[in-house]
Amino acid sequence: MTAEILIENDINTKVVKKYKRDKRYSLLEFIQSTTENSLAVKGLLQRLIERDLRFEEGLLVVCDGSKGIIKAVKEVFGEYVLIQRCQWHKRENVVSYLNEEIKERYRRKIQLAYYEHDYKKAKGKLLEIIEELKDINLSASRSLEEGLEETLTLHRLGLVEELGKSLTTTNIIENVNSGISRILRNVKFWRNSSMRARWIAIALVDLEQRMKRIKSYRKLPKLREAIKKELRLKEILVA
Template sequence: QRWLIVFVDGFDFAGHTMVGALGVTADGTKVPLGVVEGSTENATVVRGLIGNLRDRGLDASQGILFVIDGGKALAKAIKQVFGEQAVIARCRVHKERNLLDHLPETERLWVRRKLRAAWTNPNAAEAEAALRALAAQLAKVNPDAAASLREGLADTLTVTRLGITGSLLKTVMSTNPMESMIEIVRDHARNVKHWQRGDMRLRRAAAGMLAASTQFRRVKGYRQLPALAA
């Protein structure tokens, strides 16, 4: 397959944390690629997942856009395994949530407005300048919020630098395409009351991902994928 996009995100399942990967082919078809137990902040876990994807045939020779949550270990593992063939985009939903969590309710509205205005700007240089100006403004009132924004800031603009717009931008600006799959995974195991052995969760999660794949539609904006490939 010609893989264009891979979403990687952590999720809670049966009281444990899992990390799942969802691929998108050149025609917009979504395909579950793998799942492991652990966190996106666990270097060993994510290195195992990403290395396993490569070993099972995930071909990045023509480049792949990886859309990930904020896990530093995950970004590092992708670069270690795929090098310059991997283009990393940070999920804007995760970034916004993490940033706003540092702020009181009274400060969140104007920060959210400036954050989203910057991300809406199709000029990546101007957008980055606006985000860095916002970080400088936050540093005067909340250094932790400023640090949260600066961490991985450039990667939140990867999709802007790639010239992605419209429906496809809504698809790749976050890891949300995985959400429907995760809900089906949980629903698939809703009747399990007693979890036995460590691999039972993995098997149930994998079975749920396969069940979800039968209900998938092509990603929104799939007609724009040839331009992304180029």
């Protein structure tokens, strides 16, 4: 099993998704958890390795800003992983601190910054917004600044124009979560956790069959090479 991209999300049922060789999504594993505790996520990722998940050539993990998830990913995959934090979650976290009359203005400003294909231009605009927000709402400014570099990973790799629609947000896994809820909503009584797990597994099998290819999937080999190059550069800098 070779994963080019690993994607997961933090909800009551946490799901791991990857791309198969035909560039379609493959749902790999899930756990039932009501928290974002790193130990639970770490156990999930370690089970994937036991099932022969290959990560030595590097992984790109797309996730929201959950500290537990990010901690688990870094502990399990170490120097072999790059993290792309969800830009949608980042934007909405920032504007949640702002008054209603200026929320939409800064929502647009942040999104326009992320729309920049050039890494330096995107980061420069975001840094300007951080400075603006310091005089308006310090909490919003700090929220945007926290983990900013990880929201720009695809920009830094030079592939945001080709793959940004699919890999700068967690939308693709959110769609799976919605599908699970839709299939399970008619079950009115859960006898036990085992029953819930069986239903979730059935739902995931059904959803996987209807998944489409990633947009610009022909660029995935280029992404793999960019990840490998970035990780080698990091190793040189550490050394």
